Amino acid sequence: MSREVDLDITGMTCASCSARIEKRLSRLDGVTAEVNLPLNTAHVVIDSDLTDGDVTAAVEKAGYGASVRKAASAGPEIVDYAPRHLRPRFLGSLILAVPIIAVSMVMSWHFPGWQWVVGLLALPVVTWGAWPFHSAAFKAARGGSTTMDTLVSVGIIVASGYSYATLLRAVVDGHGWAIPGTYHVWFEAAAAITVFLLIGKLTEDRAKNRATAALRKLLDLGAKSATVLRAPGEVSPGEVSPGDVSPGAEVGAGDGASGTGAGSPLSGDLSGSGERVEVQVPIAELRVGDVFRVRPGEKIATDGVIVAGHSAVDEAMLTGESAPVEVGVGDTVTGATINTSGVLEVRAERVGAETTLAAMADLVSRAQLGKPAVQRLADRISAVFVPIVFVISVLTFLAWGLVSGDWAMGLHAALTVLIIACPCALGLATPTALAVSSGRGSQLGILVSGPEALESTRSIDTVVLDKTGTLTTGVMTLIGSQLTDADFAVLARLEEQSEHPVARAIVEASRAERVTAGAATASGRVEDFTAIPGGGLEARIDGREVIAGRPDLLRERGITVDVAPDAVPAGATIVALAVDGDFRGLTFVADEVRDGAASAISELHRLGLRTVLLTGDNASAAEAVAGKLGITEVFADVRPEGKIAVVDELQADGRSVAMVGDGINDAAALAGADLGIAVGSGTDAAMAASDITMVRSDPRQIPQAIRLSRRTLGLIKGNLFWAFAYNTAAIPVAAAGLLSPMIAGAAMAFSSVFVVLNSLRLLRFR
Template sequence: MTQQIELDIGGMTCAACANRIEKKLNRLEGVTATVNYATEKARATVPAGVGAADLIAVVEKTGYTATEPKAATAAAERVSDPLRVRLLVSAALSVPVIVLAMVPAWQFTYWQWLSLTLAAPVVVYGGWPFHRSAFVNLRHGAATMDTLVSLGTLAAFGWSLWALFLGDAGVPGMTHPFELRAGTAGDAIYLEAAAGVTTFLLAGRYAEARAKRRAGDALRSLLALGAKTVTLVDGREIPADRLQVGDVFGVRPGEKVAADGVVVDGASAVDQSLLTGESVPVEVGVDDPVTGGTVNAGGRLVVRATRVGADTQLAQMARLVEEAQDGKAAVQRLADRISGVFVPVVIALAVATLGYWLGSGAGTTAAFTAAVAVLIIACPCALGLATPTALLVGTGRGAQLGILIRGVEALESTRRVDTILLDKTGTVTTGAMTVSRVVPEPGWDSAGVLRLAGAVEAPSEHPLGRAIARAAAAGAELPAVSDFRATAGVGVRGVVEGAAVEVARGAGDTAETWVELRVDGTVRGRIALADAVRPTSAAAVRGLRALGLEPVLVTGDAPAVAEAVAAQVGVTEVIAGVLPAGKVDAVKRLQARGRSVAMVGDGVNDAAALAQADLGVAMGAGSDVAIEASDLTILRGDLTAAVDAVRLSRRTVTIIRGNLFWAFAYNVAALPLAAAGLLNPMIAGAAMALSSIFVVANSLRLRRFKPAVFDATAAE
């Protein structure tokens, strides 16, 4: 038996740190672990006998810290405050150093000694996180991006100390110009490079930390949706986390529903927008389900809890979103493999650059500055942020819109699918039978037929009977029925107002289900029932086609019923009269023809097909089995959300690929420039920091993703 363990990881400063911890954890027998640099979490599947303490010990031996997750606190939100102080101090001290180096006219007699006084605290105090990380990794025989930063800044500072105390740079009145490319003067000092690089990188890391917090805002807001307290029907107020299954509690107007449950008394409108993105409140009454975290917008409700704590839909949503953020795109896994060998390669390249410039007779200064620029420009932090930040923002934004993305593999699948199978009942249609028309016999009217049929169906539990009773009760008060009898597969009968009334299956238009009303043995009218098509289904079909997906309707209903529904929504290909196994076969047949298939469904009978499809999309109002088998879950009872799910998923993958392209392109373009002596180390440091900020800022664009606007009345 296996179990899931999650840890908060401390001390990571770049993607290489995450990769190293991940490798160490995966060396434990039977352990499968992923470490996310963006969320600073490790998630592992471990066998029996392996616990959190074992994983923590491995992480600590690797040179980092690990703890079991704790509830978020206000202090956690201020986690970057020490980094902010370090940045502000470094910036205040670095600015004069940089200005003096860049403006020769301001270089007074002993300016270089003032620069040393100001730069030393920046290199030591400001750069301490980089130096510490580099030292810890060195003790374990590893090198990370921090190794490059620490080597580069200490080398620039060390060279400056040598030039000041043992060379000519300390001579009173010494001046030298600032150059964008590597310097060549024998008395050159690089205090501005050492201080500037440190400050720029601290600024980049601070901006990155803030951006990561912003990227996780959606998940934190999701976790904060739950009610904190709940009032039981006996008047006691208790913390919501102490609520038990079966407890009955009240929900006043404006209050949040404390847990998933069923209404046992009262009627109201419930605002589900924070969970599903649906702006219109849903009317609920006795026996209707309600979801924890939604808001009671009307009258008082009394609810019996059916799911509490980690079993609620809200908790499951948060868990799905967190798990999705741990995934890695295929292209990111390639980037991880590259970054794993990148640092040693860069160090070797820096040594080669130093040797080349020394051998070419360009001078020690030029050789040294080119090598330092190589070390600093090469830090591939942006590579490590490319996938995690985009996933963090994309999955969080999806949760706000009622779209749950199970993992990065689901995102990648949306780019490949070209065919989408739509289950009819509960997906394209509402899944609830309604009276579509009443055809009375001569001498009778529709209201009279529906009134008697509703009366005799009132005690029935059959979906058709409940639909008839519901429609009849909406128009008039129903008379009482006596001697009620129901015959499975035939119909119901009883005595209403002294007459023998029977409702039984009858013939009619095969696109609808028909029943006959017989009074004292004589047919007095026919009632047609149909599963109503959702108002937005036709618009959703048009939206799916616009994304390059060919819709196919699949159902267990008769072909005539399926064809009628397909005609209403604009679907041309129909697969009807199939059992659950037939839906799986339909998916397999399409896949055998070279199609990449998505499946949208909501019921237990759809679960196997959802699992077989290249992309499974579950309607969240459906069964838990269907949701478990799917890759995407739509919490809105609206097929247009499937269009938004595909759009958001494709957009997220596009952002990930764009991030990785620019991160790679940056390093590929910058390294030759640095090795050729065309970059001042300080400019290299600024460029490296900006590359990470660019990747995070590019990911944050997903926060502005808007649902598509559909015209439900437009013709196909």
């Protein structure tokens, strides 16, 4: 059985580093790996008996640090780029490089022995200033490979080494302190290359920080501690929060945000479970089953179920909706949302990496791991890029020397080739675009699973939309019934066993009307309850066989159901009831079309996409909704198992299909479609089967998600085009001797920075 491991990687400096780690890990038996440079992480799938230690050892042998992320972690560790040591290196090198370049390039400033002065000034620049490149190149060499840092390091060493050798040759030739101008030195090139690459690295790292800022903010949303309620005997000495004892205790000082500061009495032990004490626990120590207290203004520590109290919860971080949601006993709440009013006691249901917040962060980070087909091609090219550049550099040197006899110019051109080539731009093209896109998507409430989903958005031509919960609110209301009060009470008793929106509508209507007739039946004993997916419900109530649901379900059981078309309200969902095989009548419920559904459909049409309405509801209800939204193609009365068949049918007709749904009954269709999109109110099964998850239940996010995905894919291709075009054009120009090494260093740094800055344009996506 395969297992998955997430690693935190240290020491990566460029795309060649991540490629080398992937290659080294993939050599292990039964291991596949994806390394994320912006996040400094690796996701490893192990299909063998290898241990975590074997995996981290492989990374360390490649010259990098690796550690297994703890299971309790709520997400990846986001590295702060542009480490402190890089800034002083840049500033120090810049201060020294200015006089080096000025004296070297202005002929009138060439005083006797100036070469020795600039050589002395250049020494700390090409050693201490360029040390990050030398160190990374050494690590790569120790691992038996080459990277962009190898090109840079060799270029700086060759330029400065040749210059120092020239000074020694002048001394040997008897020139002493005053060296003639015929002895060429390239200290200004070595210094300029170092400065340009350091400023490029700083700019690139700052941009990487911006690219991962959204994920950083997402991870920071979680609570840092929880106020856990425990029996006095379960509390270790020193764990009790001062003054925090219940029942009847006064809340201790320090809770100003809660509005229940010192001296404010708390309303006893809300859950009525006896005397308990409050203990402040770090969030990492919170366990499933712990009951914790949340005061007004505090963040809910983790996902759980309310066991006491009533309040309103601000779920803006999860749904983007500003209006707080009323919650009470039995309701589920999500970690990192904010309690706005009453005091709540919540039983933890999910902790650590299992929480909704961690799942969102994981989706965002995993979205950055994969690679579209075009990037995989770029990887194959960049894998051999550095050795090819070395070969071209040597050939350039030999060609100049053998053909023209100008070995100095040959060294100049060869050095320029080494410096100007930039495999890093190839490697940064995809991960930076994905980092910015997934971060911006998380801000908008759109979570894309990976590059494969991006490629799918380009090819789809048909969008199939589930009706209930996707285009409609999913909040049903009773709009009519043919049943007697007694029969309606029986129906309500059956529906109480279900959480389906139709069932909730009937139960709530029954309670609101305070039906008294048939009260004995309404409170009767329910046995052998069964929910029939896409069909209805059945059970024994006080010994009688009761079945309710779609008219077709009753007909399949041999029950005659009369449905007069003119008796069915427009857009209504029909619930038929039978007791002991006797048809009793129909009940009608309906839900409202979501705000923004019509504009979402219009935008999908503007994107050139065909829309299809798919529902298990009756044709009348389906056609009514389709008519309001401008959808002309409708599949109604479709059972859950039939939804995947509809998708297959459309695909068989040559269509590329995106499926949008929210429920368990949509999971198979979501997985079978070319692109699966789960809406925010959906189930875990629907989201697990989808390629794109929309946190909010806003239909307008459907076209927005498609536009973001297409924009990201276009940006990746644009980045790769630039990287290929740059290297294709720059290397021949450098080999022809038309550029100086100093200009080459600036161009090389700009190439990487351009790719990163170009990706940042996605931050403006709306």
